Amino acid sequence: MSINATLIGQMITFTLLVWFTMKYVWPPIIAALEERKTKIAEGLAAAEKGQEEIRLAEKKAKSVLKEAKEQSAEIVSAAQKRANQLVEEAKEQAKKEGERLLEAAKAQIEQEMLHAKESLRKEVSSLALRAAEQILKEEIDKAKHQDIISKAAEQLG
Amino acid sequence: MASEGGATGYIVHHLTPLSVGEGFWKLHLDTLFFSVFLGGLFILFFKSVAERATSGVPGLAQNIAEMLVEFVDTQVKDSFHGRSALIAPLALTIFCWVFLWNAMDMLPVDLLPMIGSLMGMEYMRVVPSTDLNGTFALSISVFFLIFFYSIKVKGLAGFAHEMTCTPFGPKMMPFNLLLKTVEELAKPISLGLRLFGNLYAGELVFILIALLPPIVQPLLGFPWAVFHILVITLQAFIFMVLTIVYLSLACEDH
Numbered sequence: 001m002s003i004n005a006t007l008i009g010q011m012i013t014f015t016l017l018v019w020f021t022m023k024y025v026w027p028p029i030i031a032a033l034e035e036r037k038t039k040i041a042e043g044l045a046a047a048e049k050g051q052e053e054i055r056l057a058e059k060k061a062k063s064v065l066k067e068a069k070e071q072s073a074e075i076v077s078a079a080q081k082r083a084n085q086l087v088e089e090a091k092e093q094a095k096k097e098g099e100r101l102l103e104a105a106k107a108q109i110e111q112e113m114l115h116a117k118e119s120l121r122k123e124v125s126s127l128a129l130r131a132a133e134q135i136l137k138e139e140i141d142k143a144k145h146q147d148i149i150s151k152a153a154e155q156l157g
Numbered sequence: 158m159a160s161e162g163g164a165t166g167y168i169v170h171h172l173t174p175l176s177v178g179e180g181f182w183k184l185h186l187d188t189l190f191f192s193v194f195l196g197g198l199f200i201l202f203f204k205s206v207a208e209r210a211t212s213g214v215p216g217l218a219q220n221i222a223e224m225l226v227e228f229v230d231t232q233v234k235d236s237f238h239g240r241s242a243l244i245a246p247l248a249l250t251i252f253c254w255v256f257l258w259n260a261m262d263m264l265p266v267d268l269l270p271m272i273g274s275l276m277g278m279e280y281m282r283v284v285p286s287t288d289l290n291g292t293f294a295l296s297i298s299v300f301f302l303i304f305f306y307s308i309k310v311k312g313l314a315g316f317a318h319e320m321t322c323t324p325f326g327p328k329m330m331p332f333n334l335l336l337k338t339v340e341e342l343a344k345p346i347s348l349g350l351r352l353f354g355n356l357y358a359g360e361l362v363f364i365l366i367a368l369l370p371p372i373v374q375p376l377l378g379f380p381w382a383v384f385h386i387l388v389i390t391l392q393a394f395i396f397m398v399l400t401i402v403y404l405s406l407a408c409e410d411h
Contacts, residue, residue: 003289004178004181004182004183004290005178005181005184006183006184006185006188006189006291007290007294010188010192010285010291010294010295011294011297013192013196014295015298017196018243018298020204021246021247021249025204025206025207025246026246028207028208028210029206029210029222029226030230030245031210032212033212033223036212036213036215
């Protein structure tokens with residue numbers, strides 16, 4: 001139980017152990033721990049950043065989708081409007097064409113009628129002239145009575 | 158395993174160290190051998206981990222070493238407010254070394270002495286912390302460090318002032334000096350005696366249990382061993398924490 005030189009031996013051993021630990025054991029392990037700490041912190045930060053980016057991308061995708069939907073709706077409504085317009089135009093044109101045709105037909109009919117009247121008058125006047133010729137025979141000089149005949153023909157018209 | 162001399166002889170035999178030399182120059186070979194051997198284990202393990210230490214995924218050995226290092230580092234950061242490259246490695250060495258010393262207590266009391274006696278060694282005491290030389294070697298080294306740090310941080314004059322003028326002012330100088338000297342000396346003595354006392358008593362109880370009839374031995378030996386798992390860890394922890402606290406006090410400037 002006595003204190004003796006063992007004490008000195010133990011102290012030397014202890015000093016060597018502490019020196020060795022201080023020099024070769026502690027620094028690398030602490031360095032590794034610190035490095036891992038940084039790595040983990042970096043990883044966590046990167047993960048957070050990634051998540052933030054995903055959120056942004058989702059937001060962007062949503063807005064793009066919304067825009068596209070709006071655009072397509074716009075296009076559809078414009079097309080519908082145009083179609084309606086086309087139909088209206090066609091209707092208008094058809095109506096005009098119909099009216100024009102009708103007008104032309106009426107004009108033709110009028111002309112035909114005038115023509116017929118003219119030719120009928122001529123026919124009638126010549127007929128009347130011949131009949132008067134027949135009746136009067138020599139009594140009427142064609143040149144003398146030209147006035148009267150034409151007046152009569154006019155009255156027939 | 159009671160040899161000649163009955164129970165008393167057995168106990169005395171177990172507590173006698175294997176030694177060479179006489180008087181002060183007597184060397185306890187078993188204490189020296191086992192503490193160097195355990196220190197070597199500690200160094201080998203930690204050195205191999207330190208060499209392969211990666212910041213990537215750690216292996217089992219690195220995990221264990223990192224757990225210990227972080228545990229010690231936390232204790233140091235909690236108690237020691239200065240910056241020192243020595244304190245933390247010192248604390249780690251103390252904790253691991255003392256724990257390994259104490260852990261020798263868990264081996265069956267007769268195992269190593271029996272192997273030793275087969276190899277011709279008459280005595281063998283396997284737990285270095287049951288040797289006052291072992292525990293005092295640690296605590297006196299710590300005492301020197303306290304002394305060194307006190308002077309380094311406060312300067313020689315500051316240290317002298319603290320020794321003579323506190324706590325009662327310059328008028329009570331001799332009394333202060335006496336009080337502070339006792340206080341400073343009490344640190345290594347209590348540190349060394351606490352560890353020694355606990356482990357010596359524990360070992361003694363193991364030896365006493367070994368004297369009982371074989372049927373009764375496990376009934377007492379098992380609970381005592383389980384209890385001792387706590388004691389050996391706790392004593393190593395206390396030694397380490399007190400070392401940190403003493404050194405932190407030494408580094409504190411008033």
